[in-house]
Amino acid sequence: MQQHPLRKSVQNKKANGFTFLEALLALLITALLLSFYPLIHHLFERVVQQSELDLTAQWELFLQQSQKDMQFYKKIEVKENQLFITQPDNKIIQYNLHKTTFRKQSEGKGHEPLLLDVQAIYFQHIDNYLLLKITMTNGKERLTRYHTPLRKEGS
Numbered sequence: 698m699q700q701h702p703l704r705k706s707v708q709n710k711k712a713n714g715f716t717f718l719e720a721l722l723a724l725l726i727t728a729l730l731l732s733f734y735p736l737i738h739h740l741f742e743r744v745v746q747q748s749e750l751d752l753t754a755q756w757e758l759f760l761q762q763s764q765k766d767m768q769f770y771k772k773i774e775v776k777e778n779q780l781f782i783t784q785p786d787n788k789i790i791q792y793n794l795h796k797t798t799f800r801k802q803s804e805g806k807g808h809e810p811l812l813l814d815v816q817a818i819y820f821q822h823i824d825n826y827l828l829l830k831i832t833m834t835n836g837k838e839r840l841t842r843y844h845t846p847l848r849k850e851g852s
Contacts, residue, residue, distance in 0.1 A: 756839055759799075759811045763829075766790055766801075767843050773827060775820040780827070794818045797834060 715723070767773070772783040780792040791802045792811075799812040812831065819830040827843040 752833070752837075755812060760841060762801075762811065763792070763841075764843070767827075767845065770845075773822060773845055775822045775827075778818060778820055780820050780829075792820075799831065 766782055769785055770782050771785050771787070772781075774781040774783075778794070782790040782792075784790065789804055791805065793800060793802070794815060794817070795808070797813065797815055798810045799815045799818060801809040801811055814834040815831055816834045817832040819828075821828040822845070825844060825846055827845050829841050829843070831839045833839070
């Protein structure tokens with residue numbers, strides 16, 4: 698008995714490929730993974746939003762503290778991108794960048810971190826204003842301006 702020529706060629710060759718069951722399983726796994734994408738994307742967006750809120754809160758706290766330091770001063774100097782504030786009791790407060798931490802020091806001692814993840818700072822004292830520009834490590838920039846009226850010696 699002779700077999701059909703087409704049937705013979707199929708039987709003799711081992712075909713490489715997926716069976717129907719393997720294809721269904723692969724499709725099921727792909728669909729399952731894709732169904733988690735919106736959840737993961739939403740969680741990632743919330744993490745980014747939370748970090749933005751943290752940065753904003755950190756910035757607002759820094760502004761309040763620096764305003765307090767500049768409320769009463771005898772002299773303000775900018776040297777080598779560092780800010781020196783001489784208080785009426787001749788105590789010197791220094792603001793500077795140490796690695797990626799913008800910090801405050803009193804009398805050159807201590808280390809009070811004010812802002813974290815800072816890439817660069819820029820101070821400029823023009824007339825009655827002190828300009829502070831901060832570039833964060835994520836590339837965002839923050840800018841603030843302080844009014845610094847001229848103080849007479851001894852006041």
